[in-house]
Amino acid sequence: MTIEEQKKDIFKKLWEQYAELTPQALEISGLLKSQNEPVLNDHVAFRSVAFPGFGLKEVCAPFLNLGYEIKGDYNFEQKKLDAVHLESTDPQDPKIFVSQIKFKELSKDAQKILEKALYYVEPVGGVDLLLSGRFWEASHENYKKLYQESEYAAWFYAFGFCANHFTVSVNHLNKYSDLKTLNDFIESHGFSLNESGGKIKGSKKVCLEQSSTKASLKTLKFSDGEFEVPSCYYEFAKRYKTEEGNLYQGFVTDSADKIFESTN
Ligand code: NI
Numbered sequence: 001m002t003i004e005e006q007k008k009d010i011f012k013k014l015w016e017q018y019a020e021l022t023p024q025a026l027e028i029s030g031l032l033k034s035q036n037e038p039v040l041n042d043h044v045a046f047r048s049v050a051f052p053g054f055g056l057k058e059v060c061a062p063f064l065n066l067g068y069e070i071k072g073d074y075n076f077e078q079k080k081l082d083a084v085h086l087e088s089t090d091p092q093d094p095k096i097f098v099s100q101i102k103f104k105e106l107s108k109d110a111q112k113i114l115e116k117a118l119y120y121v122e123p124v125g126g127v128d129l130l131l132s133g134r135f136w137e138a139s140h141e142n143y144k145k146l147y148q149e150s151e152y153a154a155w156f157y158a159f160g161f162c163a164n165h166f167t168v169s170v171n172h173l174n175k176y177s178d179l180k181t182l183n184d185f186i187e188s189h190g191f192s193l194n195e196s197g198g199k200i201k202g203s204k205k206v207c208l209e210q211s212s213t214k215a216s217l218k219t220l221k222f223s224d225g226e227f228e229v230p231s232c233y234y235e236f237a238k239r240y241k242t243e244e245g246n247l248y249q250g251f252v253t254d255s256a257d258k259i260f261e262s263t264n
Pocket of ligand 1 (some may be wrong): 097235
């Protein structure tokens with residue numbers, strides 16, 4: 001396969017896995033397409049843990065092999081996360097946003113839960129890692145304990161490696177190229193938006209406006225039974241030109257901080 005074919009293949013598989021976890025994304029993209037709107041991805045996001053084999057570095061590796069480059073890094077002190085974003089040489093490709101929770105900054109109890117789950121399993125390498133989901137044993141009991149400390153850590157413990165969200169590029173829409181208009185359209189079809197920090201995070205001034213749905217609920221099999229937990233959400237991003245006249249390609253920490261809460 002050429003690099004182009006590999007990229008197409010991996011994004012197709014990631015979308016299929018994500019749509020299964022997030023039926024609302026499939027419904028919303030369908031609604032937009034039924035209005036003849038082009039649905040292009042601004043970025044795809046992944047979560048990880050700074051634990052050997054399970055971190056940001058491992059998630060970035062397959063994208064670097066596909067010609068992506070790391071273009072920005074971010075720190076979320078309160079949520080104990082760092083993140084990077086990657087861009088492809090082909091501007092048609094979605095950007096990639098990869099975050100990781102700083103394992104060593106978690107409480108001893110949380111570290112123990114994650115270590116017990118991750119230490120004895122071997123992550124696959126390459127693009128397969130991105131689709132590998134959860135391949136360790138997890139209990140709902142431990143999920144709840146992690147959730148109390150870090151929603152992010154609990155989410156990763158339950159779902160593992162998969163796209164956490166896809167993001168519609170609002171710039172490419174015609175009728176709904178204003179984020180408020182798009183939000184109203186989505187809400188009018190019965191979907192709820194994440195209101196943490198307001199429905200629209202960011203502004204024209206910071207060159208990026210974002211909104212997102214509240215995560216779907218998914219019934220997962222844990223070692224102690226089946227339980228419904230928040231899965232993934234759909235995001236909408238509108239980018240503006242910087243003072244230099246180029247469309248801003250980065251991310252805004254304050255906004256991303258609130259977007260993370262879509263899975264709360
Ligand atoms: Ni995002």
